[in-house]
Amino acid sequence: MALSKNTKLFSLASFLTDVSSEMLIPILPYVLTTVLGAPVIAVSLFEAVKETIAKVIGIVSGFYSDKIGRRKNTVIAGYGISAFMKGLLMLVAGWQQIVGILLFERVGKGVRESPRDSLIVLSEKKENLGKAFGFRKMLDNFGAILGPVLASIIIIAFGNAPIEQTYKNIFIISFIPAVIAVAVLFFIDEIKTKGQDGKKILKELNHDGNFKKFIIAQAIFALGNFGISLFLLRAGNFVAFAIVPLVYLGYNIFYTTFSMPAGIIADKIGPKKTLVIGYFIYLVALVGLIQYADSSSIIVMFALLGLFMAINEVAPNVMVGRLVEKEVYGSAIGLSKGLTGWIALPANIIAGALWTVYGPNTAFLFGIVTTIISIGAMMFFVRD
Numbered sequence: 001m002a003l004s005k006n007t008k009l010f011s012l013a014s015f016l017t018d019v020s021s022e023m024l025i026p027i028l029p030y031v032l033t034t035v036l037g038a039p040v041i042a043v044s045l046f047e048a049v050k051e052t053i054a055k056v057i058g059i060v061s062g063f064y065s066d067k068i069g070r071r072k073n074t075v076i077a078g079y080g081i082s083a084f085m086k087g088l089l090m091l092v093a094g095w096q097q098i099v100g101i102l103l104f105e106r107v108g109k110g111v112r113e114s115p116r117d118s119l120i121v122l123s124e125k126k127e128n129l130g131k132a133f134g135f136r137k138m139l140d141n142f143g144a145i146l147g148p149v150l151a152s153i154i155i156i157a158f159g160n161a162p163i164e165q166t167y168k169n170i171f172i173i174s175f176i177p178a179v180i181a182v183a184v185l186f187f188i189d190e191i192k193t194k195g196q197d198g199k200k201i202l203k204e205l206n207h208d209g210n211f212k213k214f215i216i217a218q219a220i221f222a223l224g225n226f227g228i229s230l231f232l233l234r235a236g237n238f239v240a241f242a243i244v245p246l247v248y249l250g251y252n253i254f255y256t257t258f259s260m261p262a263g264i265i266a267d268k269i270g271p272k273k274t275l276v277i278g279y280f281i282y283l284v285a286l287v288g289l290i291q292y293a294d295s296s297s298i299i300v301m302f303a304l305l306g307l308f309m310a311i312n313e314v315a316p317n318v319m320v321g322r323l324v325e326k327e328v329y330g331s332a333i334g335l336s337k338g339l340t341g342w343i344a345l346p347a348n349i350i351a352g353a354l355w356t357v358y359g360p361n362t363a364f365l366f367g368i369v370t371t372i373i374s375i376g377a378m379m380f381f382v383r384d
Contacts, residue, residue: 006123007132009188010116013079015139016181020086022147023174027155028102031167038095046099050106055341057110062118062334066327069195071115071122076185078112081105083178089171114334121321121329122191127267130274133317134263137310141256145249147174193327201331204324210383211323211332215339217377218316221279222343224370225312226351226363231289231305234360238295247302254306262310263318271319272384276375278311283371286364322384 032038061078065071085105092098117133124132151170158166196204205211228251235247266274285304288297316336324332355363 003128003132003135004120004123006188006191007120007136009184010120011136011139013181013184014136015143016177016184017079017082018140018143019147019150020083020143020174020176020178020181022144023151023154023170024086024089024102024147026148026151027167027170028098032095032098035163035167036093036095036098038099042095042099046103050103051341052345053103054106054110054113055338057107058114058341059331059334059338061111062114062330062332063198063201065115065118065330066193066196066201067198069193069327070190071119071330072185072188072190074115075112075119075188076182078108078110078116079178079182079185081108081111083108083175083182086171086178087175090168090175113337114330117317117333118326118330119188119191121326122193123189126321129321130263130266130268130271130314130318131260132263133314134260134266134310137263137313138256138259141252141259145252145256196327201328204328205332205335211320213377213382214319214323215336217374217382218336219339219343220370220377221374222340223347223350224367224374225282225344226348226367227344228305230348230351230355230360230363231302234289234293234364235298235302237360238293238298247298250299251302251306251309254303255309256306258307258310259314262307263314266311266315266318270384271315271322272378272382274311275315275319276378278308278315279371279375279378281311282308283368283375286368286371290361290364290368 029043032043061074065074082105085101085108088101089098092101120132120136121129150173154170154173155166158169161169228248232244232248236244239247262274262278281304285301285308288301288304293301317333320332320336321329351363351366354366
């Protein structure tokens with residue numbers, strides 16, 4: 001079944017935005033700490049806070065878009081905020097200014113995500129949701145691969161220039177795809193729905209016991225789903241430092257390649273079964289990193305993590321689309337992503353503390369326990 005025009009345009013905008021963002025991500029830690037003198041703790045806090053901001057704003061924007069029954073302008077505003085903030089990077093010099101601007105840039109991400117996903121749901125038939133979300137995520141990931149490549153090309157091309165001028169050039173060039181992404185969104189078709197009363201939205205979400213069970217199962221899993229940084233740190237115990245980026249590249253390739261197939265599978269067998277399969281894959285990767293970690297198996301474990309991420313980024317969107325009415329999807333997906341986003345902060349703190357005190361195996365063992373519990377909750381308490 002062919003994808004809608006809206007889904008294709010959103011996917012293109014996601015690709016362009018990720019090209020822009022991922023040009024910055026690889027260079028920021030070095031620029032902030034080594035070039036501009038930011039303390040490492042400031043960079044660490046920035047990493048922890050920025051996604052939490054996006055998730056909190058996502059709850060509000062999803063609720064607001066459902067309440068007014070229109071979403072296009074909110075989506076454009078979100079992408080526009082992100083593009084504008086990236087443009088400001090060209091004008092500043094201090095690390096405090098850069099960190100502040102990029103935190104506001106995450107506000108744009110929060111504003112756009114929930115209403116964008118709502119418009120995808122409204123534009124597609126329910127049996128096509130997995131394919132639609134998978135296609136958007138696939139192009140998003142292609143942008144995440146191309147962005148660092150472009151940043152490297154710029155660094156090589158300006159190899160003789162002062163480092164300050166080189167990273168400024170990256171800031172300038174990254175602004176271009178961000179602006180084009182905003183322009184693309186003006187061709188999106190608005191799909192209006194009846195505006196929902198705020199109390200009615202909350203009542204609808206609270207009334208659906210199955211949706212609440214799904215949220216709880218997701219929350220349990222999120223507590224043991226720590227960030228990729230710890231996995232990369234584990235890889236560094238078994239392979240040379242120069243190989244770690246290649247391991248990460250392999251992870252991204254699997255993540256990108258399987259995003260759309262994961263969505264198609266969710267359409268075919270149902271999002272709950274697909275998500276359980278994803279949890280099992282994550283479980284195998286964790287066990288492997290404890291029992292079988294060595295220089296040859298690390299690549300396999302990261303391939304499994306990439307496959308898991310493809311499923312975990314697509315299947316929950318489809319599941320929420322099956323559980324709630326389209327008119328309140330923005331609120332539901334905002335709540336779903338917001339909760340897992342909030343839990344990501346304590347999850348990483350717990351994993352980091354266990355790693356520091358007891359070693360990496362204990363941190364991964366904690367993830368194994370929470371994953372097993374969430375698999376049981378998803379299989380036996382959540383209806384498909």
